[in-house]
Amino acid sequence: MKAVILAAGKATRFGGLKPLAPLFGIPIIEHTIRGLHKIDVRDVAIVYNDKRIKEYLEKKYPEIKFIHNPHPERENGYSAYLAKEFANGPFILVMADHYYSSNFFSFFKNFENMECERCVIFVSKEAIGPEEATKVKVKGNKVVKIGKNLENYDYFDTGMFYCTPEIFNYGEKLLSHEIIKLSDIMNSLARDGKLHYQIIEGFWIDIDTKEELKIAEKEIEKSMMKKGDGYISKLINRKISIRITKMLAPYNFATPNFLTLISFLFGLISFLLFFLHHPVLGGIMTQLTSIVDGCDGEMARLKKLQSKFGASLDAISDRYVDILIVLGILANLPINQLTLLSFFFAVTGVILFSYAWHLTQVRIKFGGRDMRLFLIFLFALLSPFAPNALLLSLLIVIGGITHVSVILSLLKLKLRGE
């Protein structure tokens, strides 16, 4: 499947080069390019007017085709028409100044094996700024009419389409008009009963103002949190890690796996500090490790670079850090049966907790890594007052909450009857 992104708009209300405006550290249009890449749509053309768009993107994405629109004043229907040569089969048509959540892109997987090709407009039940949005009136499984000023409508146009080359025939008929809006083309398809629609859940926004850019950034922040985030993660860690992720987002080196490596190094330093009998510094570094640990997943979701390898690397390197920190704590204690058993209790608990979570998918919030590393931070900070007692209790507490969580997750699964 190919894709066409319309980026020749004049952006009168926005000012500046809208498609390149940074949205959470990444140009708006790049979110869409990455979304298309995520579903393996790599044959992409961008219809542009301002050459700075081409100059910026062709360096980063050399495989993208660029189609120049010398008449942006003729509007987005004309821009779409210019993709006629490029789009000789079914294609995705999307606006450069819209932001969409991931499920919009992943939905196209459903079209791949579709027997009958047809034009489909993606519609939503809600819109940010509904008065400015394009409305859609439907009947049965077809669109009757679309337009900004429809009084009687069912859905909102999200600016994303699955098209067949037939739209170019309809575009051609309108070529004598000076202004050709995409909605004009779509309305002529609709009149012939050739425009279908697909209701889609999830966030989307047409970014016309700086305020709408802010709304989109808030939404991206929300999408970066994980459902199972623990209390410390929500209250402290995410607030900081999301800032770091945003700061690093513009840089190419800031891949999720690179951030996993950084977090691993932070963890190693925590271990060494504990191991070399600097428990206070070790504790502080442990909490920093906990914060930085959020960034790899956030960057993966932001840059749409999630992979099984990345997720596994993150999880396994976190477990190595976990057990090393517990070993580092032991290094501050005298070796005897009690400390060894406590160590055994803690070191097995920290791995088994994550093991149980991956198996059962039951999240025990108080037992998570965020809480555990925060406890290490607190106990270590206080450790100068009573090193042995505090660090030994720490091992027992870690062992206690993790093993109890393992049993609880099994019980919860049983109660749910799964």
Add this chain to the structure above:
Amino acid sequence: MKAVILAAGKATRFGGLKPLAPLFGIPIIEHTIRGLHKIDVRDVAIVYNDKRIKEYLEKKYPEIKFIHNPHPERENGYSAYLAKEFANGPFILVMADHYYSSNFFSFFKNFENMECERCVIFVSKEAIGPEEATKVKVKGNKVVKIGKNLENYDYFDTGMFYCTPEIFNYGEKLLSHEIIKLSDIMNSLARDGKLHYQIIEGFWIDIDTKEELKIAEKEIEKSMMKKGDGYISKLINRKISIRITKMLAPYNFATPNFLTLISFLFGLISFLLFFLHHPVLGGIMTQLTSIVDGCDGEMARLKKLQSKFGASLDAISDRYVDILIVLGILANLPINQLTLLSFFFAVTGVILFSYAWHLTQVRIKFGGRDMRLFLIFLFALLSPFAPNALLLSLLIVIGGITHVSVILSLLKLKLRGE
């Protein structure tokens, strides 16, 4: 969805009560009942002639309806017709003397949201004993003709159908005939273009002879192995555990979770034997634990009782046994830095190995539990000759193969580009 099982056949070639003949310790018909339960089809009727079938099953499955066929000589089409009152909506129609692999049943999930109801015969490309099998000739997406003696055919009739009550109308038209075969009814549907077909992969067999019963048992044995089984598992453990599972299958107490508990107790005894300085006995018990560990999964697959809770309970209790056995081994060694580090290396390795396997789904065969417990068995058997050296090496070897496997599974994932 309802289901009708036809169990009124005369089984002339088989001798005895065929539907109740034990297939891997469980009556043939029960495999089908369990298959239907697995997909939550609990409204089941059985058409029978011999009252022993009813007597046996009604005790075990009180919710099943029984429909008596006083004229088994009128054949299976007549039996099916007798379910007219019961089957007032779409239903599954299946033979009591056939064995099907699980995917046959799970396929019905696809019918649940089907818009148009229609009669569908499940067909396969291959059959055990093709000369005796009923053949199916198709054209487009419909069946043209079915029969045992078709010379020109495309598929084999698997004896499983998705039916609408319409088949009773066709059955009624044939009521004046003395003998009504199911294939007669299906052929009259086919003549009116009302019989669709669904090609299905996977094992099925019509059990007419003791030899075919043996073929089915072999197939069940195969289905009990896991794809990722290690070398020791394939060569030794499965050969014994499958015998145990078959022996226990007839008993109701032998649930998968009960067997998980038994395997956990075996593991605890291994730990205690090691801990109380009986490494040779501990080693023998460890290998027994390894063998018994296979039974819970085998029983779950045999009795179609797989559950997320069962799988998690098994995995987590195995991990507790693993770490306790390693602790038991340590109890036979002097406590010093080397033994403690080796212990730490081994105890973290055994959990991380399984953690990595669940995350990556990459199986490193030489690092699995079967191999590890077998090594413990071997080293422990030899331990009287040089206890310290051998048990210390054992910890280092366990740590080595497990941690190396963790890294290898990550590398493999990376190489696969997942």
